[in-house]
Amino acid sequence: MKISTHSAVPVYTISGSNTARPLPDWLVRKRKRSLKQDPEFTNRVELLQDFDFEEASSCVRVSEDGDWVMSTGTYKPQIHVHYLPHLSLSFARHTNCLNETFLLLSSDYTKSLHLQTDRFIEFHTAGGLHYSTRIPRYGRDLVYDRHSAEALVPSVGVNTDGNGEVFRLNLEIGRFMKGYEVEVGGNDAATVGARALQGGISTGSVNTAAVAEDSHNLLAFGTSLGTVEFWDSRSRNRVGILSASQDAFEGRSEISALQFERSGLELATGNSNGIVQLYDLRSTVPLLKKDQGYGFPIKNIIYLNSSTSRRAQTSENKILTSDKRIIKIWDRRNGNPWTSVEPAVDINHVEWCKDSGMLLTANEGKQQHSFFIPQLGPAPKWCGFLDNIVEEMAEDPNDPHAFGKNSAGEVYDNFKFLTLPQLRQLNMGHLVGTTSLLRPYMHGYFVAQKLYEEARLISNPDLWQEQRAKSIQEKINKERESRIRGNKKVAVKVNRKLAEKILEREEKNERRRARKVLEKGIDDHMVDVDEVPAVGEVDSEEIRPTGGVLNDPRFARLFQDEDFEIDEESHEFQAINPSTKLPKGLTAVEQEEMESQRGSSSDESSSESEAEQTQLVRKDGSEDKNRISSSSYKKSGHKAQRGPQMVVSSSSRKPQQSRDRTFGARVSKLQDRSAPTNNKTVVVGEREITFAPAKKQRKKAASDEAQGQRYDRKDRRSASGNVFRRM
Structure with missing residues (x-):
């Protein structure tokens, strides 16, 4: 897809010349793998399959139901019919002679009427050629009067009375009726029509015809004299003649195109000099006169009116005119140009898909053209994907074929x-x-x-205030995002936690700054960061210089050099940051205090005191509640396990009755103590745990010879209910 015009209204060339590199079928099959890597070939848009002819195309029509497209071309003379929902060629049919023009008589393709260049009129059905008949003289145009079911064929030359003739072929009866005799020069030998032979140069003829189907059904015939004759199909009489204004410098001009407006009160005429005139049937003075610009005969005139009344009320009044060089669309009220299309090849016929922005053309090139104008209307239902493609192209600033590539979305702005x-x-x-x-x-x-x-x-009169607040917020968010992203992009090799802490502090200051902007309603550039210090922090000047610590070259080595890495497990770092201290063992003072508490308690039994010494203590000073003590384990009747046991070293000395007042005195006393046995050393401020493998003998309980009972477990009652069992 390419833009064929860069005016205010863009026109997209979907298919045709200069849109994709044409390749023959055999070459495509041969280079199928290599063409997959060709971006120009893979990105092409093939709207319709085989929408082309070997040499040129002469006419193209769209059916009333919008599902079929029929086109004729050469060489060899043939007819192509495309089924639009499938975007494919339905069938191709060859004819004996070139096609001048044709009409679709039914709502689809099944009934068509073709005017051939060898003076034959052919009737085609879905199965092929149904019937053909011959007319006396060469035809110039072909129209169909639905009210009387007659095919009208304007012809070239004059009859015996010196008048031009429009042949009438009644399709209901199946025979020719008396034709309409149109004045093209008379019997005077000096006139054009009398002295010229049929088919010769400057021969008088009826060039074109038009029927007002939607209104009064008046017939209009344009002649080689530059006049338009109006005939009533009911009485078959001429009701008026319109003489187009002649220009002395331009000379005589023939009428080459006619078209009635839907209301029937306006008529558009196009002559052989490229002049388009709009007439009101109630006046001989033209309402508007437009020059096509190239001086070629006008080939097509189309009123771009919607078929639905609701859309027609809201759509602008536009008209399309075309010659063999250019297609122009302009406003019929004032004649202002709206847009134009100038293909690389000559145009033979233009067809508009109703209620859409799609134009199809038959031209002198191999490929038939299709143009899409988004502002004229949406894409037809059979190619609705074009709307999405055009919108994506308009929003893509990198697409060289997009309309307004410097600013995205300009088509719908x-x-x-x-x-x-x-x-x-x-x-x-x-x-x-x-x-x-x-x-x-x-x-x-x-x-x-x-x-x-x-x-x-x-x-909403207060809309400007909302827009202002919204724009301020967007600007703040944009600056904040750029700053945060800029800081995060700095390569930090060491001290990552310190860098994250600095970023968090800067973000907190930025949020406070944004809140102050929204509360006071002042502009962003009037706010100073130093005016909004963070709670519990010093001023921003003391924290970092302008640009932040991470962006300051004086502190660059702090985050790059490994020599400046902070050891968080060191004693100095933990002293400065108490929250980061790791849990450790009991100090000497805590251990001595625990021993004093043990000494003050009553010594109930040796097993209990021994259990107190072997009770496990966690590193943070708290007892393990989930562990069963050795004393309770013995009382439960289990045998002591042999093997290495974990013993908590503590002083074997008895606790003092009177505690020292100062810490220094306690330390000096600890140094004077003798070294404990079993190679145990005492370190001040720490606790040492050693594993001393020892075998423990089970104590024999003292027996009472008088009573004969065992008292090894005084605190446990016998499980037997017989109290005289061991007596």
């Missing part, structure tokens, strides 16, 4: 899509169906951007 509830919210619901300012599309309407801005400002 002048319109705003609104739903019906949104229109009512803006108090614009009364404009629906009454003005052309609202364009219906899908479930909403396209509204001009200026109208939308004015309506939104009127409905």
Whole structure:
């Protein structure tokens, strides 16, 4: 897809010349693998399969139901029919002679009428050629009068009375009727029509015809004299003649194209000098005169009116005119040009897909052209994907073929899509169906951007304050995001926790700064960061210089050099940061205090005191509640396990009755103590645990000879209910 014009209204060339590199089928099959890597070939848009001819195309038509496209071309003379829902060629059919023009008589392709260049009229059906008949003279155009079921064929040359003739072929009866005799020069030998032979140069002829089907069904015939004759099909009489104004410098001009407007009160004429004129049937003075610019005969005139009344009320009045060089679309009210298309090859015929922005052409090139104008209408239902493609191209600034590639989304910048509830919210619901300012599309309407801005400002006068607050917030978020990302991009090799702490502090200051902007309502550049210090922190000047510590070159080695790495397990770091201290054993003072508490307690039994010494203590000074003590383990009746046991070293001396007052006195006494046995050493401020393998003998209980009972377990009752069992 390429942009064929860079005016205010873009036109996308979907298919045709200069859109994709043409390759023959056999070469495509041969280079199938290599073409997968060719971006130009893989990114092409093939709208319709085989939408081309070997030499040129002469005419193209779209069926009323919008599902079929029939086109004729050469060489060899053939007919192509495409099924649009499948985007493929349905069939191709060859003819004996070149096709001048044709008509679709049915709502689909099954019935068509073809005017051939060898004076034959052929009737084609879905199965092929149904019937052909011959006319006396060469035909120039072909129209169909639905009210009388007659095919009208304007012809070249004059009859015996010196008048041009329009042949009437009644399709209901199946025979020719008396034709319409149109004045093309008379019997005077000095006139053009009398002295020229049929088919010769400057031969008088009826060039074109038009029927007002939607209104009064008046027939109009354009002649080589530059006149337009109006005939009534009911009485078969001429009701008027319109003489086009002649220019002395241009000379005589022939009428080459005619088209009635839907109301039937306006007629558009195009002559052989490239001049288009709009007439009101109630006046001989033209309403508007437009020059196509190239001086070639006008080939097609199309009123771009929607078929639905609702859309026609809201759409602008535009008209399409074309010659063999250019297609122009302009406003029929004032004649202002809207957009234009100039293909690389000559144009033979233009067809508009109704209620859409799609144009199909038959031209002198091998490939038939298809153009898409988004602002004229949406894509047809059979190629609805074009809307998404065009929108993506418009929003892609890197696409060289996109419209407005320097600014994204420029195609739809002048319109705003609104739903019906949104229109009512803006108090614009009364404009629906009454003005052309609202364009219906899908479930909403396209509204001009200026109208939308004015309506939104009127409905919400405080909108500027909201927009200002929103813009301030967006600016703050943008600056904050850029700063945070900039700091995070710095390569930090060492002291990562310190860098994260600095980033967190800067982000906190930024949030406070943003809150102050929103509370005071002042501009962003008027706020100073130093005015908003963080709670519990010093001023920003003391924390870091301008740009932050991470961006300061004086502290660069702090985060790059391993020699400056902070050891968080060192005693100095833990002294400065108490929260990072690791749990450790009991100090000498804590251990002595624990021993004093043990000495003050009553010594109930030797087993209990021994259990107190072997009780495990955690590193943080708390007892293990989940562990069963050795004393309770013995009382439960289990035998002592042999093997290495963990013993907590403590002083074997008896606790003093009177405690020293100073810490220094306690330390001096600890140094004077003799070294404990079993190679145990006491370190001040720490606790040492050793494993001393020893065998423990089970104590024999003293027996009472008088009573004969055992008292090894005084605190446990006998499980037997017989009290005389051991007596």
